[in-house]
Amino acid sequence: MESKPALQNRVEVAVRVRPQFIEADSCCITCEKDSLEIVNHRDYTQNIKYKFTTVFDADSTQDDVYKTFVAPKLDKVFNGENMSVLAYGATGTGKTYTMIGTSDNPGIVPQALRDLFQTVETATNEMHTYKMKLSFLEIYNEKLIDLLLVRKSDLQIWEDTNKNIIVHGLTVKDIASYEEFESIFLPAMSQRTTVSSNLNSHSSRSHTILMVIIEKTQVCSPFRTSVSKIQFVDLAGSENNKLSGNKGLRMRESSCINKSLFVLHEVVDAIRRRQKRIPYRDSKLTRLLQDSFGGRSSALLLATIAPEERCYYNTYCTLNFATKSKKIVNNPALCQEDQACDPDLNVDNLQLDVAKEPVSSEISVGNASGNTSGSSVASPTSVDFDLARELLKDIQERTRMLKTTMEKENHSEKDKETTEGKCISNTGNLIDDISKTENSQSLRLCRRSSSLRVTFDMEKQSHSENQMSNKTRNAGILKNIVNSTPVRPIPTRKCHSEIRKRRYSEMDTVVSDSSKDDEILIKHRHKTHKNHILCLLNSQNKADILLLHTVGTRRADLIYDWQQEHGPFEKVEDLNQILDLGEKYVSTFMHRNFLHFDEENMDPGC
Numbered sequence: 308m309e310s311k312p313a314l315q316n317r318v319e320v321a322v323r324v325r326p327q328f329i330e331a332d333s334c335c336i337t338c339e340k341d342s343l344e345i346v347n348h349r350d351y352t353q354n355i356k357y358k359f360t361t362v363f364d365a366d367s368t369q370d371d372v373y374k375t376f377v378a379p380k381l382d383k384v385f386n387g388e389n390m391s392v393l394a395y396g397a398t399g400t401g402k403t404y405t406m407i408g409t410s411d412n413p414g415i416v417p418q419a420l421r422d423l424f425q426t427v428e429t430a431t432n433e434m435h436t437y438k439m440k441l442s443f444l445e446i447y448n449e450k451l452i453d454l455l456l457v458r459k460s461d462l463q464i465w466e467d468t469n470k471n472i473i474v475h476g477l478t479v480k481d482i483a484s485y486e487e488f489e490s491i492f493l494p495a496m497s498q499r500t501t502v503s504s505n506l507n508s509h510s511s512r513s514h515t516i517l518m519v520i521i522e523k524t525q526v527c528s529p530f531r532t533s534v535s536k537i538q539f540v541d542l543a544g545s546e547n548n549k550l551s552g553n554k555g556l557r558m559r560e561s562s563c564i565n566k567s568l569f570v571l572h573e574v575v576d577a578i579r580r581r582q583k584r585i586p587y588r589d590s591k592l593t594r595l596l597q598d599s600f601g602g603r604s605s606a607l608l609l610a611t612i613a614p615e616e617r618c619y620y621n622t623y624c625t626l627n628f629a630t631k632s633k634k635i636v637n638n639p640a641l642c643q644e645d646q647a648c649d650p651d652l653n654v655d656n657l658q659l660d661v662a663k664e665p666v667s668s669e670i671s672v673g674n675a676s677g678n679t680s681g682s683s684v685a686s687p688t689s690v691d692f693d694l695a696r697e698l699l700k701d702i703q704e705r706t707r708m709l710k711t712t713m714e715k716e717n718h719s720e721k722d723k724e725t726t727e728g729k730c731i732s733n734t735g736n737l738i739d740d741i742s743k744t745e746n747s748q749s750l751r752l753c754r755r756s757s758s759l760r761v762t763f764d765m766e767k768q769s770h771s772e773n774q775m776s777n778k779t780r781n782a783g784i785l786k787n788i789v790n791s792t793p794v795r796p797i798p799t800r801k802c803h804s805e806i807r808k809r810r811y812s813e814m815d816t817v818v819s820d821s822s823k824d825d826e827i828l829i830k831h832r833h834k835t836h837k838n839h840i841l842c843l844l845n846s847q848n849k850a851d852i853l854l855l856h857t858v859g860t861r862r863a864d865l866i867y868d869w870q871q872e873h874g875p876f877e878k879v880e881d882l883n884q885i886l887d888l889g890e891k892y893v894s895t896f897m898h899r900n901f902l903h904f905d906e907e908n909m910d911p912g913c
């Protein structure tokens with residue numbers, strides 16, 4: 308495969324400034340075509356200048372953004388590459404507007420889908436057919452919700468032995484036309500959780516990921532299928548609770564949003580600093596975006612900012628995040644599979660590829676030296692599987708013909724067996740040879756791919772890595788999918804200390820000398836949890852009390868009434884004073900809330 312120019316693999320970043328809504332507030336941004344300046348808050352006599360691929364000023368239209376930043380890259384997806392388009396920015400800065408838009412001013416998603424369907428139409432010919440599929444999910448309060456289903460439940464993220472990420476049970480729907488896409492997408496979009504806040508009348512309370520899968524299949528033998536996907540990510544905006552006026556449940560939502568965005572920052576920082584451990588697992592968002600930040604997908608990040616001075620701090624933070632992100636180097640690979648040759652590989656398995664494409668493991672994401680060990684491994688000799696399979700078919704065909712001829716010529720039974728036996732044994736040997744070669748090939752490729760997945764800095768990226776042949780990569784991906792052994796659920800961040808310990812012990816090379824830190828961390832977390840439980844118990848809002856495990860409306864009433872009468876609980880054990888709860892229940896309460904306490908229950912106001 309031809310090596311690609313370094314810049315093509317970096318996360319591409321553009322910034323869009325939304326129009327000024329509050330005239331009274333002065334504008335703090337000056338835009339150029341590919342740069343912008345804001346005042347330096349540390350020294351008002353200076354400006355801070357940022358450079359990006361493109362800067363869209365407040366006058367830019369939806370068309371400008373789509374046609375300049377996204378449309379030219381859609382070809383990549385058609386050529387088998389995975390791609391993510393992400394909107395990032397503070398609340399009310401125009402992420403959803405830019406991604407989805409309105410019926411009069413359609414945003415990136417509808418425009419891209421129109422173009423994709425158009426390309427499918429023109430590209431379909433006697434050689435290839437195309438199939439498009441759709442999945443749509445939101446991450447709300449650290450829960451994965453399938454937006455294509457009416458009944459909402461928290462989906463699980465699973466991981467197979469090849470470190471492929473799978474959203475278990477996620478609906479994948481076929482879409483045959485743009486109209487069909489709209490008929491599925493628009494009702495699903497209306498299911499997304501939004502509320503009115505001081506900063507945005509339709510503020511998104513969740514991150515959404517819309518995945519469009521494109522399957523390209525050869526009409527003739529060998530019926531190859533290549534599967535690629537493009538995902539559109541509309542991140543919920545970071546929020547300052549004082550400005551947004553959030554309380555109670557809104558506060559909890561915003562704490563989940565802020566926390567996952569915080570982890571995203573940490574992931575970006577860790578990749579840039581080439582840390583051993585990239586904290587992808589610390590939130591569901593980063594787990595699902597693993598491929599877009601330091602993985603095998605190309606990524607386009609659109610940072611949205613507001614021009615008003617009162618939004619200065621958010622603008623400054625967004626621009627800094629955008630600047631950090633553009634330094635991340637992804638290592639996109641073409642996804643291709645030989646479906647016809649593998650009867651076990653059914654299309655339904657591929658549907659799950661919305662989040663299943665190979666991703667970098669925490670251990671393989673940059674070792675201490677920032678070296679990718681695999682890069683020094685010479686490319687294994689490429690075995691031409693297609694040729695081997697053709698040969699195999701040929702032998703089988705000849706065996707069949709020989710058998711028929713022998714029967715016709717009334718050869719003796721013995722002769723027939725001997726000749727046929729020879730042919731079959733040859734065939735068997737060839738099958739063995741092929742599968743042995745494939746297995747060893749795939750083993751090597753799997754090892755290589757886990758160490759080759761992430762490159763932090765293209766300048767330091769080894770040349771040999773880029774030169775990995777197209778076929779080798781494809782075969783690697785094919786084997787990654789074909790060899791996928793049963794998946795297992797990943798313990799997500801709901802982890803309590805035990806899971807945390809176990810996870811750390813699994814990550815032998817990474818944290819072998821950090822057990823002390825871990826212990827301190829566990830103690831700290833325990834203390835923090837205790838404070839948060841206490842805080843929820845003392846909340847003036849019954850909805851907050853209901854967030855505690857094992858607390859239903861009756862118990863929430865008892866707890867609320869008690870604190871109204873006696874004042875706030877000083878310690879969690881004070882629950883024993885509510886006689887109606889019973890001693891046994893209090894111990895269950897402790898057990899469940901301490902062991903199963905998850906951070907989504909934390910109220911940031913506490």
Ligand SMILES: Nc1ncnc2c1ncn2[C@@H]1O[C@H](COP(=O)(O)OP(=O)(O)OP(=O)(O)O)[C@@H](O)[C@H]1O
Nearest residue numbers: 325326398399400401402403404507510511543544
């Ligand atoms: N470029 C723009 N031109 C015109 N209106 C815009 C533009 N950008 C944003 N808006 C308007 O600003 C408001 C907030 O935009 P939007 O809902 O897209 O923000 P958001 O960043 O998605 O916020 P949140 O994170 O709270 O969901 C909307 O009413 C939207 O129509």
